[in-house]
Amino acid sequence: xxxxxxxxxxxxxxxxxxxxxxxxxxxxxxxxxxxxxxxxxxxxxxxxxxxxxxxxxxxxxxxxxxxxxxxxxxxxxxxxxxxxxxxxxxxxxxxxxxxxxxxxxxxxxxxxxxxxxxxxxxxxxxxxxxxxxxxxxxxxxxxxxxxxxxxxxxxxxxxxxxxxxxxxxxxxxxxxxxxxxxxxxxxxxxxxxxxxxxxxxxxxxxxxxxxxxxxxxxxxxxxxxxxxxxxxxxxxxxxxxxxxxxxxxxxxxxxxxxxxxxxxxxxxxxxxxxxxxxxxxxxxxxxxxxxxxxxxxxxxxxxxxxxxxxxxxxxxxxxxxxxxxxxxxxxxxxxxxxxxxxxxxxxxxxxxxxxxxxxxxxxxxxxxxxxxxxxxxxxxxxxxxxxxxxxxxxxxxxxxxxxxxxxxxxxxxxxxxxxxxxxxxxxxxxxxxxxxxxxxxxxxxxxxxxxxxxxxxxxxxxxxxxxxxxxxxxxxxxxxxxxxxxxxxxxxxxxxxxxxxxxxxxxxxxxxxxxxxxxxxxxxxxxxxxxxxxxxxxxxxxxxxxxxxxxxxxxxxxxxxxxxxxxxxxxxxxxxxxxxxxxxxxxxxxxxxxxxxxxxxxxxxxxx
Ligand code: ADP
Numbered sequence: 001x002x003x004x005x006x007x008x009x010x011x012x013x014x015x016x017x018x019x020x021x022x023x024x025x026x027x028x029x030x031x032x033x034x035x036x037x038x039x040x041x042x043x044x045x046x047x048x049x050x051x052x053x054x055x056x057x058x059x060x061x062x063x064x065x066x067x068x069x070x071x072x073x074x075x076x077x078x079x080x081x082x083x084x085x086x087x088x089x090x091x092x093x094x095x096x097x098x099x100x101x102x103x104x105x106x107x108x109x110x111x112x113x114x115x116x117x118x119x120x121x122x123x124x125x126x127x128x129x130x131x132x133x134x135x136x137x138x139x140x141x142x143x144x145x146x147x148x149x150x151x152x153x154x155x156x157x158x159x160x161x162x163x164x165x166x167x168x169x170x171x172x173x174x175x176x177x178x179x180x181x182x183x184x185x186x187x188x189x190x191x192x193x194x195x196x197x198x199x200x201x202x203x204x205x206x207x208x209x210x211x212x213x214x215x216x217x218x219x220x221x222x223x224x225x226x227x228x229x230x231x232x233x234x235x236x237x238x239x240x241x242x243x244x245x246x247x248x249x250x251x252x253x254x255x256x257x258x259x260x261x262x263x264x265x266x267x268x269x270x271x272x273x274x275x276x277x278x279x280x281x282x283x284x285x286x287x288x289x290x291x292x293x294x295x296x297x298x299x300x301x302x303x304x305x306x307x308x309x310x311x312x313x314x315x316x317x318x319x320x321x322x323x324x325x326x327x328x329x330x331x332x333x334x335x336x337x338x339x340x341x342x343x344x345x346x347x348x349x350x351x352x353x354x355x356x357x358x359x360x361x362x363x364x365x366x367x368x369x370x371x372x373x374x375x376x377x378x379x380x381x382x383x384x385x386x387x388x389x390x391x392x393x394x395x396x397x398x399x400x401x402x403x404x405x406x407x408x409x410x411x412x413x414x415x416x417x418x419x420x421x422x423x424x425x426x427x428x429x430x431x432x433x434x435x436x437x438x439x440x441x442x443x444x445x446x447x448x449x450x451x452x453x454x455x456x457x458x459x460x461x462x463x464x465x466x467x468x469x470x471x472x473x474x475x476x477x478x479x480x481x482x483x484x485x486x487x488x489x490x491x492x493x494x495x496x497x498x499x500x501x502x503x504x505x506x507x508x509x510x511x512x513x514x515x516x517x518x519x520x521x522x523x524x525x526x527x528x529x530x531x532x533x534x535x536x537x538x539x540x541x542x543x544x545x546x547x548x549x550x551x552x553x554x555x556x557x558x559x560x561x562x563x564x565x566x567x568x569x570x571x572x573x574x575x576x577x578x579x580x581x582x583x584x585x586x587x588x589x590x591x592x593x594x595x596x597x598x599x600x601x602x603x604x605x606x607x608x
Contacts, residue, residue: 001153004090008122009151016125016150023179026123027190028197028252030073030168033121034060035201037077037166039305041138044078062194062207062227066185069172071128075203076165079137085146085156089121089133125150127181128170138164194227197252199245201228232300234277234324238265250279253298254322258282261373264323264358272346278323278355284376288320295319297351300326313348317384317396318355320377325351356395363399363412371410374401382462390465397469402459403432405441405451413469416452424469426452427477428460428532430589439517440478451477457536464528478524488512492557495565499555502577506593508550516556523584525549531588553584575601 004012038058045053061074080088124131129149136143143161148154161167173181183189187209194205204226211221233241233249247259260279267275276297287293295316296309314321325347363370374381381396401410405427416424425444429435435453436442444451454460463474488496492512500510508526516522525531527550534549555562561580568576582598585591592598 001155002086002090003153004151008090011122012125012151023123023126024184024193025197025252026126026170027184027193029120029123031060031194031198031201031205032252034073034075034077034166035203036305037075037079038203039077041076041078041164043306044138058203060201060203060205062190062205064185064187064190064207066182069174069182069185071170071172071184071190072167073170074165074167076163079140079164079166080133080135080144081137081140082142082144082156084137085133085135085144089146089148090154124168124170127172127184129173130171132169132171133166134159134161134169135166136161136164140164191227197248199228200231200233200249202230202232204228204230232324232326234265234275234326246277249277250322253324254279254281256281256283256285260322261369262358262362264354266351266354268347268350272343272350273328274325274347275328276323276325276347276351278321278351280321280373280377282372282376284320293319295321297322298324300324310344312344313351315348315352315384315392316387317381317392318352320380321351321355352395356399359399371401374399374410379456379458382456382458386458386461386465388465390467393466397466400462402426403453403455405432405436405445405453407450408432411452416450417470417472420450422449423473423475423480424452425449425475425477425480426454426459426463428454428530431455438478439519439522440480440515442517443515444477444480454532457532460530460533461536476530478522478530479526487514488557491566492562495562496555498573499553499565499577499580502574503553503581506551506581507553509552511552511554512557513554514557516554516559518559519587520556520559520561521580521584521587522554523581523588523590524552524554526552531590535590553581555580575605579605 003009038060041053042055042058044050058076063072063074064070065072131148133146134143135146143159144156145159146154146156170184172184173179175181187207190207191209198205205228206224206226208222209225211223213221233245246263250256250260250263251258259282261282262280264278264280265276266278278297285293294309294311295314296307296311297313298305299307299310299313310325313325327343327347359370359373362373378399378401381399384392384396398412398414401412402416403409404411404416413424427435427438427441429438432453432455435451435455436445441451466474468474488511496510496512500507503510513522523531525534529537529547529549531549531551534547537547555565561576565573565576579598579601582592582601
């Protein structure tokens with residue numbers, strides 16, 4: 001007996017121990033594997049010019065044997081060789097990117113993650129105590145049987161099978177622990193599960209169904225029925241599809257446990273003819289903000305899936321979009337060269353426009369939903385502007401939201417411009433409340449001006465590349481409020497200059513301010529690079545070393561500590577200057593260059 005790979009073993013354990021409550025989805029998973037296997041063979045027949053395989057010959061068949069407690073599913077798809085049986089069913093396909101942590105119990109979160117992989121073939125073990133897979137690969141002479149009772153491992157033995165394809169036999173568990181497994185041997189249950197989850201599969205799913213005649217004493221007849229409508233959901237008219245169907249399709253095709261936030265249907269005729277059904281997820285996929293996330297849409301041409309994730313159909317800034325594109329002209333392409341075609345470009349441009357339009361529409365029709373979307377994926381839109389050096393500004397700028405310091409609500413740039421005269425004022429910081437507590441923000445708000453709170457690191461970079469919005473400049477609020485210098489007396493100026501001599505290597509400038517409220521000091525910056533940007537750059541690998549903000553120490557001229565500076569001896573002034581500077585650095589959320597020195601200065605000052 002062969003053993004399962006470790007990660008597969010864990011998923012199996014989970015399936016067997018039924019942590020996953022929605023057991024019925026096993027049927028959907030197995031049927032979708034059958035459909036994939038047929039797609040693969042059909043596609044091969046087209047590209048390799050194999051004769052004798054016609055589309056209409058393909059089918060999937062379910063049969064039920066209540067007495068033996070066996071549910072079987074047969075397809076005449078591409079099948080598996082001995083090696084493929086072992087490789088494909090011995091390991092969970094995408095487990096590479098999934099980290100099981102030791103022997104910890106799986107949490108809801110983990111289950112959610114597994115859900116996003118597609119629980120796949122192993123879901124059979126949620127309802128079956130034993131699973132047999134009999135398969136013959138297309139073009140091969142021998143067939144093999146894979147058998148497993150779950151965790152301990154699996155066996156593969158040679159067997160007989162007519163024709164290519166795969167049969168899966170599920171030996172359904174006995175009812176126990178309040179679970180009704182027998183229901184999966186009932187025609188009625190199976191029929192409704194196929195309707196619910198697998199209706200769109202484009203090959204007939206057949207089953208022998210008992211027909212009861214209305215005549216008295218007539219014996220019930222068996223007849224073969226096709227259980228699914230076979231029309232892909234994206235080919236149905238709008239009024240033929242319910243929201244529930246759209247949601248079910250989304251969940252099964254894109255491995256999400258939650259309904260999507262919204263769906264977008266497209267039917268385009270013109271330069272390229274295609275239909276598309278697109279979705280925006282409600283929650284961020286667990287690996288969305290990592291390198292492992294693959295963007296892309298499922299690509300069909302003439303009803304056959306040719307790519308599971310065609311990346312070229314989506315710009316990076318809309319990489320969260322999931323969906324299906326079905327091109328009605330045959331894309332004369334192989335799986336490898338899809339990206340080069342002109343049609344793909346045309347389709348992707350039209351998708352980009354549509355998504356942008358739909359998002360704008362959502363923004364005005366259902367603001368709450370839009371904010372949910374923006375909280376999940378808004379940062380990706382900002383990156384879209386930043387990474388393209390502003391090239392996609394026109395597409396993206398009106399989709400952005402920022403918190404208003406005045407109302408605490410998310411607003412668009414258009415709303416800011418409509419409500420406020422003059423430049424667009426922003427302040428960067430850790431949170432809206434931290435920004436509102438800054439003395440300069442307080443002053444701006446008191447003067448009746450609103451301030452956009454930049455709480456994402458990318459914000460300042462984004463607006464640098466936008467340049468302006470609607471002919472309004474972006475202005476850093478920390479730099480915009482300053483005393484014009486005329487109210488600084490000569491005596492004060494002399495003190496400020498002396499402070500500067502003690503901080504020569506640390507700051508670019510020391511200046512007086514009357515806009516700091518009750519705060520003694522604050523640190524700002526002059527020039528292109530702000531303090532927030534310096535922080536971000538410092539964390540980036542390969543960032544050029546010289547990129548530093550030009551630091552400005554502002555001292556509150558009306559604070560009692562300024563009186564102290566005036567009368568301090570030279571050595572005391574040095575100590576105070578350094579302490580005040582350190583304090584400003586900390587308030588700005590930056591790190592002290594030399595914390596020990598600062599600590600000593602403070603303790604010396606206190607012990608005087
Ligand atoms: P996934 O379908 O997400 O890749 P599964 O665990 O469902 O993962 O299946 C693992 C692999 O086993 C599939 O990728 C496929 O190669 C193979 N497989 C499963 N069912 C069939 C089938 N009916 N015919 C041919 N191959 C199959």
